[in-house]
Amino acid sequence: MKAPNDKLTQWLDRSRMSRGELARRVKSKAVQWNQPHISPDTTRIRCWIQGEMPRAPIPDIMAAVFSEHVGYRVTTYDLGLGDSSSPDAALIYNPSYVATVEVVADLGRADVDRRNFLSAAPFAAVAGVGPSRDWLMNTLDQQEPVGPHVRFEDVTAVRNMFGEFQKMDVLQGGGSGRLVLAGYMTQHVYPLLRRTYTDEVRRALCEAAAEQTYLLGWMAYDNGEHGTAQRYLIQSLRLAEESRNAPLGAHVLAGMADQATLLGDPAEGRRLAQAGRHGLSKVKSPACLADLWCLEGRALALLGDKAAATHAVTQSEAAFEAVRPGTEQAWAEFIDPAYLHGEHANTFRDLGDGVASAEHARRSIDHAKMQKRARRGAMSQAALATSHLHNRDLEAAHAAGIRTLSLSRQVKSSRCIEAVQDLQRRMQPFGTHRLVADFNEKARDLVAA
Incomplete structure (x- = not known):
């Protein structure tokens, strides 16, 4: 006989939600997460209270429901539902923005806690295929969303911190300050993504969060933690799409291309770099374009195509000649x-x-x-x-x-x-x-x- 889930009972009492209300909220949140088949009733809620373990991703959805209700982070641990988070969740380019926020927040929390499941997470070959394809298609065919309070001042504070952490990485190496940045993101930045804001602020916040999440991935990459790095980069790509900043998304793909080539898959590295270049077809970012051609050249050299690699280097140099001081975004400073x-x-x-x-x-x-x-x-x-x-x-x-x-x-x-x-x-x-x-x-x- 299963032991009753006293933690879930306590949280339900504390929230003052009825079982019916919890069921309705879980169903509504599941729809936001693109999981419309999840539709619990009061009987199912009673079963969970009595100790039955709901299947994934229901524990994460319930944690999101309680977090939203009480106004601060409630975890699956708190609800007596164990650690339903999986390192593989961060390999998914989720079309749901709400689900993406929860995944990247859990990724940061696991990183700060140095949880075993994350430190042992492997680099997944060709995991970038789907994310790069989805980012490219959505970036080339974006329309302005209909939007609905984080302030611009909050976003500015995040951007200012990005500059400091980027300098730390460049001058001291990725292993020196990565966990400090992970702690800052987990405690200060990812919680902002759960709050309400105007559409303009939302895009700016997603852009700032994407920049810093990319930097987390890059620092993990530089420190040899490739499984962790890959997961941060994929989630950064998703946040970049949400910000509607195509050069930033292309920059993330450059990082993914660099990692794939370094880990022995130059064909995948070349493909990711090409996807990034195609994503810049409607916008200009000479520094990012120079980087993408540069990394394509790196991949082509390992593939043994001397003519194409030399051409890529020439294209990279030509692109960089168009860079003008003060016109590039902060993340491009060190390209x-x-x-x-x-x-x-x-x-x-x-x-x-x-x-x-x-x-x-x-x-x-x-x-x-x-x-x-x-x-x-x-x-x-x-x-x-x-x-x-x-x-x-x-x-x-x-x-x-x-x-x-x-x-x-x-x-x-x-x-x-x-x-x-x-x-x-x-x-x-x-x-x-x-x-x-x-x-x-x-x-x-x-x-x-």
């Missing part, structure tokens, strides 16, 4: 010569063109040094070292490798560690040479950490 030349260096590295790779790497290093961007400098130094190895110049490669190590120690970034490990692999053909041994010895503590 700049340090970043683009660094990525182009990796493209030509993968094409086996050591001369072009070294040229781009040096240009990236110069810009990164002026900006004190250790992470970008480290990755571009690693690309330069690889170009020296391509020319069999071990002494120059060792010197660039040592600079890579020095810069990598200044940030918390798994990508820098991976760049060091890649250099170690590329030095293996030189056997037991003293410079190889010296580099491996100096890298040991960094890689082990």
